[in-house]
Amino acid sequence: MTSSAPDIVFTAPVTEDVVFSPVRSQTAFEETVERLGTAIRLGLLLPGTRLPAERELCMKLGIARSTLRQALTALSQGGLLHASRGRGGGTFVADPQPPTEPPSAELVSNWREVSDCRLAVEVGIVALAAERAGDTALDGLAALVDLMERQLADFPAYRQSDVLFHVGLAESTGSQRLVAAMTSTQGEMTGLISLIMHPPEVLRSANRQHRRLVEALTARDGPRAARIMAEQVRATEHVLAGLLPSG
Amino acid sequence: MTSSAPDIVFTAPVTEDVVFSPVRSQTAFEETVERLGTAIRLGLLLPGTRLPAERELCMKLGIARSTLRQALTALSQGGLLHASRGRGGGTFVADPQPPTEPPSAELVSNWREVSDCRLAVEVGIVALAAERAGDTALDGLAALVDLMERQLADFPAYRQSDVLFHVGLAESTGSQRLVAAMTSTQGEMTGLISLIMHPPEVLRSANRQHRRLVEALTARDGPRAARIMAEQVRATEHVLAGLLPSG
DNA sequence: GGCTAAGGACGGACCTTCACACCTCTAGGG
DNA sequence: CCCTAGAGGTGTGAAGGTCCGTCCTTAGCC
Numbered sequence: 001m002t003s004s005a006p007d008i009v010f011t012a013p014v015t016e017d018v019v020f021s022p023v024r025s026q027t028a029f030e031e032t033v034e035r036l037g038t039a040i041r042l043g044l045l046l047p048g049t050r051l052p053a054e055r056e057l058c059m060k061l062g063i064a065r066s067t068l069r070q071a072l073t074a075l076s077q078g079g080l081l082h083a084s085r086g087r088g089g090g091t092f093v094a095d096p097q098p099p100t101e102p103p104s105a106e107l108v109s110n111w112r113e114v115s116d117c118r119l120a121v122e123v124g125i126v127a128l129a130a131e132r133a134g135d136t137a138l139d140g141l142a143a144l145v146d147l148m149e150r151q152l153a154d155f156p157a158y159r160q161s162d163v164l165f166h167v168g169l170a171e172s173t174g175s176q177r178l179v180a181a182m183t184s185t186q187g188e189m190t191g192l193i194s195l196i197m198h199p200p201e202v203l204r205s206a207n208r209q210h211r212r213l214v215e216a217l218t219a220r221d222g223p224r225a226a227r228i229m230a231e232q233v234r235a236t237e238h239v240l241a242g243l244l245p246s247g
Numbered sequence: 248m249t250s251s252a253p254d255i256v257f258t259a260p261v262t263e264d265v266v267f268s269p270v271r272s273q274t275a276f277e278e279t280v281e282r283l284g285t286a287i288r289l290g291l292l293l294p295g296t297r298l299p300a301e302r303e304l305c306m307k308l309g310i311a312r313s314t315l316r317q318a319l320t321a322l323s324q325g326g327l328l329h330a331s332r333g334r335g336g337g338t339f340v341a342d343p344q345p346p347t348e349p350p351s352a353e354l355v356s357n358w359r360e361v362s363d364c365r366l367a368v369e370v371g372i373v374a375l376a377a378e379r380a381g382d383t384a385l386d387g388l389a390a391l392v393d394l395m396e397r398q399l400a401d402f403p404a405y406r407q408s409d410v411l412f413h414v415g416l417a418e419s420t421g422s423q424r425l426v427a428a429m430t431s432t433q434g435e436m437t438g439l440i441s442l443i444m445h446p447p448e449v450l451r452s453a454n455r456q457h458r459r460l461v462e463a464l465t466a467r468d469g470p471r472a473a474r475i476m477a478e479q480v481r482a483t484e485h486v487l488a489g490l491l492p493s494g
Numbered sequence: 495g496g497c498t499a500a501g502g503a504c505g506g507a508c509c510t511t512c513a514c515a516c517c518t519c520t521a522g523g524g
Numbered sequence: 525c526c527c528t529a530g531a532g533g534t535g536t537g538a539a540g541g542t543c544c545g546t547c548c549t550t551a552g553c554c
Contacts, residue, residue: 015418018426019286020299022309023278027510031270039266052267053531062269064512069533085532086520116375116422124371127477128363171262175363179265222477223470230374230469274541300500311543316502332501333551 028063032071038187040080040093041100043160044167051081051091103191111244112237114188119233121178121185122166126213126229128173130222137172138218141165145210152200152207159193165210172217196239206232275310279318285434287327287340288347290407291414298328298338350438358491359484361435366480368425368432369413373460373476375420377469384419385465388412392457399447399454406440412457419464443486453479 026034039045051057058068072091075081079098083091107114133141144165151158163186170182209232216225273281286292298304305315319338322328326345330338354361380388391412398405410433417429456479463472 015291015414015426018423018430019282019291020304020307021423022307023275023282024309025275025278026272028270028272029510031272035266035270044262044266054533055531057267060267060269062271066513066534067511070510072532083532084520085518087528087530088521089519089531091532113422113424116379116420117424120368120371120375120420120422120425122371123374123473124367124369127370127473128367132363167262173363173367175360175367176265176268177360177364178367179262183265223474226370226374226473227470276541301502302500313503313544314542317541319501330501331551332549334497334499335552336500336550338501 028067029070029074032061032063032068033074036071036075037078037080038183040075040097042163042167042183042186042190044163044183045093047093047095047097049093051093053090100190100194103195107188107191108244111192111240112246114185114192115233115237115240118185118189119230119237121181122169122229122233123226125170125173125178125182126217126225127222128175128178129169130217130220130225132174133172133217137168138214141168141172141214141217142211144168145207145214148203148207148210152203155198155203158198158203159190163190192240193236195243196236206235275314276317276321279308279310279315280321283318283322284325284327285430287322287344288437289410289414289430289433291410291430292340294340294342294344296340298340300337347437347441350442354435354438355491358439358487359493361432361439362480362484362487365432365436366477366484368428369416369476369480370473372417372420372425372429373464373472374469375422375425376416377464377467377472379421380419380464384415385461388415388419388461388464389458391415392454392461395450395454395457399450402445402450405445405450406437410437439487440483442490443483453482 036045045051052060054065054068054072058065061068072081072083076083080094081091082094083089144161148158148161148165151161166186167179167182170179173179209228213225213228213232216222216228283292292298299307301312301315301319305312308315319328319330323330323338327341328338329341330336391408395405395408395412398408413433414426414429417426420426456475460472460475460479463469463475
């Protein structure tokens with residue numbers, strides 16, 4: 001009977017690998033370091049920004065103050081934060097950001113998995129944004145495109161606006177989970193993207209895609225927006241494929 | 248100068264809410280219960296399936312045996328597993344599966360967030376599958392569509408094949424993370440979907456969409472596949488919107 | 495009857511997290 | 525000049541989760 005065939009096909013090792021794959025539960029300390037660290041490195045928290053007071057922040061994060069302090073100490077030692085005591089003091093995002101360290105060998109070897117995942121996340125979010133994004137959000141995205149247009153010669157600045165653009169896209173869906181997925185994805189991509197040369201002409205062409213994307217979203221044309229995003233992600237992927245081992 | 252506008256827009260509370268949102272790390276025990284529990288409830292592990300031996304499984308999961316045993320005990324008490332001792336024994340997926348409990352009030356109130364997230368995940372995965380899915384995977388998906396065609400009158404059986412279809416879709420991308428995202432999403436949706444009536448005519452029309460989707464994937468037509476998937480998810484969403492508080 | 499592979503049970507060591515109380519610093523007001 | 529409010533900095537002990545190693549019990553097979 002042919003009806004048993006699919007059962008066999010889908011009891012394939014792939015599913016089992018996923019079900020039985022390692023369940024690494026990060027500690028609250030580790031997760032806090034990672035959360036705040038990527039937010040800072042991605043520019044979601046700008047240099048000079050003052051974090052909420054420890055006693056307040058630990059409540060927002062749902063952890064004990066001592067645990068939070070472990071994380072803050074680690075980030076301070078890494079040069080991402082600095083604390084000042086006394087009245088009017090607080091914990092601030094460090095002003096001279098430490099240079100971004102080169103991506104780990106592990107990230108580089110997994111680059112295709114990361115990039116594939118990014119494609120799915122970006123396209124999925126764009127599809128949802130096409131029906132959910134409000135006018136305010138779209139205006140913000142358009143303003144960012146204009147800003148990037150003026151940053152073509154300064155890659156670090158451009159890249160930062162680029163991150164804000166993609167995160168803003170996720171925000172426009174109104175889904176906190178999707179924003180989290182996007183920040184996590186962008187965090188992983190940052191290391192890889194830093195490996196690539198970015199002459200202004202390339203950035204200009206990329207930004208043209210951004211503009212077309214916003215236009216498609218404004219027109220509520222989900223399929224077109226998805227196609228534009230897919231093209232852009234694939235373009236980056238092709239460049240990476242030329243630079244890195246095929247993984 | 249207008250260039251400062253986007254900064255203001257994107258330092259919006261939304262991002263901060265995400266960065267400073269609670270970081271509740273599940274314990275290894277909890278995560279294991281959830282992982283195995285959803286795999287069983289979704290039918291990824293069929294009744295009668297024998298799990299790997301404890302000493303082997305705890306290594307695969309990267310946890311201590313005592314922790315694993317806590318999880319297995321919890322699942323046994325929940326009626327999802329049963330263990331038999333002695334040589335040739337083992338831990339098996341229970342044969343008469345306990346009835347699915349009604350979805351929690353918390354899930355019902357968040358249904359729109361869940362459904363939005365699902366749209367993004369499904370569309371993103373389909374977009375990637377359109378360029379990655381191999382012939383074997385596509386054959387498997389087509390076989391599942393045929394199977395579902397014969398299960399229109401038996402909703403539980405249909406739904407199980409439906410889950411396998413969507414998970415198979417994720418598998419066809421070759422990305423473990425996306426398979427994990429899909430299983431998690433399907434796990435959340437199951438409770439909501441069980442609230443809806445499913446006359447055979449509705450299932451037949453849904454399955455027609457499945458078939459068109461596979462055709463689009465076979466033709467490597469990503470945009471079309473994404474559109475079909477978006478339509479289908481939205482259809483479910485509209486039904487839910489009619490049943491549940493607007494959330 | 496013994497061997498063996500499986501689940502079942504226990505106890506101690508280690509680390510994380512937590513709550514609570516207390517100390518130190520510093521800008522700004524009286 | 526002092527004093528106070530608000531911020532970070534410190535210490536301690538309890539509680540709980542996780543791990544590891546060890547041993548016990550069951551039951552099929554030679």
